[in-house]
Amino acid sequence: MSFPWANQYKPKNPLMVYLDQKLPLPRFVYNAIGGGYPVPRNLNYAWNFGVLAGFCLVLQIVTGVILAMHYAANSMIAFDSVEHIMRDVNWGWMLRYAHANGASAFFVVVYIHIFRGFFYSSYKAPREMIWLLGVVIFLLMMATAFMGYVLPWGQMSFWGAKVITGLFSAIPLVGEPLQQWLLGGFAPDNAALNRFFSLHFLLPFVIAAVIILHIWALHIPGSSNPTGVEIKTESDTVPFHPYYTAKDGFGLGVFLLIYCTFVFFLPNQLGHPDNYIPANAMSTPAHIVPEWYFWPFYAILRSFTVDFLFIPAKLMGVLAMFSAILVWFFLPWLDTSPVRSGHYRPLFRKFWYLLVIDTLILGYCGGSPAETKYVLISQIAASYYFLHFLVILPVVSSIEKPLPLPFSITEAVLGTDAVTA
Amino acid sequence: MVRIFGPLIGLFFAAALLWSFGVGVAQQLREPDPSTAVKDFHKDPKEDIKFSFDGPFGTYDNRQLQRGFQVYKQVCNNCHSLKQIAFRNLSALGYKPAEVKAIAKEWTTKAKTFDQKTGDAGERVNTPADHIPAVYYPGTGNPPDLSLITKARHGGAHYVYSLLTGYSDQPAALLKKYPDSKTPDGLYYNPYFANLNIAMPPPLADNAVTYGDGTPATLDQEAKDVSAFLTWTAEPEMQKRKQTGWPVIGFLLAATALAYLSKRNIWADKH
Numbered sequence: 001m002s003f004p005w006a007n008q009y010k011p012k013n014p015l016m017v018y019l020d021q022k023l024p025l026p027r028f029v030y031n032a033i034g035g036g037y038p039v040p041r042n043l044n045y046a047w048n049f050g051v052l053a054g055f056c057l058v059l060q061i062v063t064g065v066i067l068a069m070h071y072a073a074n075s076m077i078a079f080d081s082v083e084h085i086m087r088d089v090n091w092g093w094m095l096r097y098a099h100a101n102g103a104s105a106f107f108v109v110v111y112i113h114i115f116r117g118f119f120y121s122s123y124k125a126p127r128e129m130i131w132l133l134g135v136v137i138f139l140l141m142m143a144t145a146f147m148g149y150v151l152p153w154g155q156m157s158f159w160g161a162k163v164i165t166g167l168f169s170a171i172p173l174v175g176e177p178l179q180q181w182l183l184g185g186f187a188p189d190n191a192a193l194n195r196f197f198s199l200h201f202l203l204p205f206v207i208a209a210v211i212i213l214h215i216w217a218l219h220i221p222g223s224s225n226p227t228g229v230e231i232k233t234e235s236d237t238v239p240f241h242p243y244y245t246a247k248d249g250f251g252l253g254v255f256l257l258i259y260c261t262f263v264f265f266l267p268n269q270l271g272h273p274d275n276y277i278p279a280n281a282m283s284t285p286a287h288i289v290p291e292w293y294f295w296p297f298y299a300i301l302r303s304f305t306v307d308f309l310f311i312p313a314k315l316m317g318v319l320a321m322f323s324a325i326l327v328w329f330f331l332p333w334l335d336t337s338p339v340r341s342g343h344y345r346p347l348f349r350k351f352w353y354l355l356v357i358d359t360l361i362l363g364y365c366g367g368s369p370a371e372t373k374y375v376l377i378s379q380i381a382a383s384y385y386f387l388h389f390l391v392i393l394p395v396v397s398s399i400e401k402p403l404p405l406p407f408s409i410t411e412a413v414l415g416t417d418a419v420t421a
Numbered sequence: 422m423v424r425i426f427g428p429l430i431g432l433f434f435a436a437a438l439l440w441s442f443g444v445g446v447a448q449q450l451r452e453p454d455p456s457t458a459v460k461d462f463h464k465d466p467k468e469d470i471k472f473s474f475d476g477p478f479g480t481y482d483n484r485q486l487q488r489g490f491q492v493y494k495q496v497c498n499n500c501h502s503l504k505q506i507a508f509r510n511l512s513a514l515g516y517k518p519a520e521v522k523a524i525a526k527e528w529t530t531k532a533k534t535f536d537q538k539t540g541d542a543g544e545r546v547n548t549p550a551d552h553i554p555a556v557y558y559p560g561t562g563n564p565p566d567l568s569l570i571t572k573a574r575h576g577g578a579h580y581v582y583s584l585l586t587g588y589s590d591q592p593a594a595l596l597k598k599y600p601d602s603k604t605p606d607g608l609y610y611n612p613y614f615a616n617l618n619i620a621m622p623p624p625l626a627d628n629a630v631t632y633g634d635g636t637p638a639t640l641d642q643e644a645k646d647v648s649a650f651l652t653w654t655a656e657p658e659m660q661k662r663k664q665t666g667w668p669v670i671g672f673l674l675a676a677t678a679l680a681y682l683s684k685r686n687i688w689a690d691k692h
Contacts, residue, residue, distance in 0.1 A: 041691055080505075083505050087658070093658040094665070243687060243688065246683055247688070250684045254677060260669050260673060263666075264665060264669060265666055276655075277565070286615065304437060304438070305441045306444045308437040308440055309437075320437075327427075333424070333427075334424070336424070371454070372454050379439070380442060383435040386434040389431065390427045391427075391431045394427065394428060
């Protein structure tokens, strides 16, 4: 669907006219992310992060494909082949640091994108499908990042693979055989490394495909906006190009400044030193911690310390960790308030801030050693996490009295709207 | 459906978590986690040592790296490998090609050869293309390869320096509080080591080496030099990385400023 006032693609160059008749790809791009896509005029900088996430995926694919030309997915030489990239491949150190920090940048951007969605209830009708596809993308990203982290075959790679595949062993009856089948052995070894490499190469292209669906679904209702009021007239919108290409260009510049600071000056800040120790099945690291972007979920996993109603603690932890993300799938039906934007929902907004703080606390605890105090804190934080989505959101949406909404986007921006006047 | 089962599942997880929390708190009240010698006496690396490569403008001091290489060659190399480094890499420390060739040729451990035709194993002198030969250590402990040691430990060069200079007698307070934690025979007390007791005897001492450039070879100097050298072996690209980074940041600042102005210009009539 598009709005009736959307700009029409009118090629002038004879070559483009010819191309438009044979394969209207330029028309498709024009209508998707060009002058032919009308976008609310009031988007703030929180709306930059979708484009940035797309940029990160391209960055990861480009650097990753080149790294794969030099990397050897064999448990005997994987670690040394990474050092070969760092030392002997021209600009190999830059590619690898760009890729490793690119993963972190991707998650930073996507977490902001998701929490923007929470605040502005971007998951609500008519945009449920965009949201559901987004959660699928996030799950694929987690799988891709986890398998990518195994490839350097350092200590954290190996023990991370062991712990995460060990989660499957918590499943009753089939757990143990399932884990062995997934790993291709009793412990992570060459078979596991090879299949992780293969999947790590494949999944980004699956992500790219789901992103196309995500954007396709977005173009049906069009972008949401900070007021949560739907587009009414042409004066509510501006064409994506040049308005949002310019705004995204500036956002991209700021993003790249921060990202390049890490790549060139703090390349190992976000990694764990133990991953510069070659994998050793005979020596367990003192603290096994995943990469920072998994810390909140890792904290939830570790929070279940005793059996509950005859369910083993380990199984509870695994169920809760996966549920922590699966619950996002049900958000469109848990939050029933007719108002979208957190700006007009005073009570909801307070709980949103609590959720942000809660997630940061979970992250901090997940990255800390498994000491009692951190486990106790994460137990409280994790229970808030579940209560927030499954109890507080439905209750708040039914008892809250939202603030009055502006008549239109134009009114919200200019103070008046010619239509109302 | 979602509005019935959702809250039930939420309460189920919260109940399980609070149950775990309650049991955990009760356990702590009954029997708090015991303190350990490692918790009480382990020290973080000394951070007050300055290295020439610290900070975003820092560079390596080649004379220091050469001294550090000498410490590695004469002391560390008795037990520790440095397998990621080839002799040719040493030219980055300021050695001339002839000097690199000589270092390779005079290296005590020879390169291993294997004749595919006869099956005979043999030896030959090292060439600049060879990596530093592996060191095999039959004694107690597992001396790690040092190529990446500063990246593989929290604190990096500061950790290596602290460890090398941190040997001491076991504090009386430790033995008093934890009589069972006496350093076992054959190990050495070092509060910078993860479990306080390291198998490596104190490797450096005053005048353990004699520097060619006349620098007094104190323990402190040797430790600093070899820590700097091992930072180079872990991050030989560091200088190039920083030198590349500054123009990148400069370009991005200019491009971002232009992007901002162009955004403001385009949006001028829409606010």
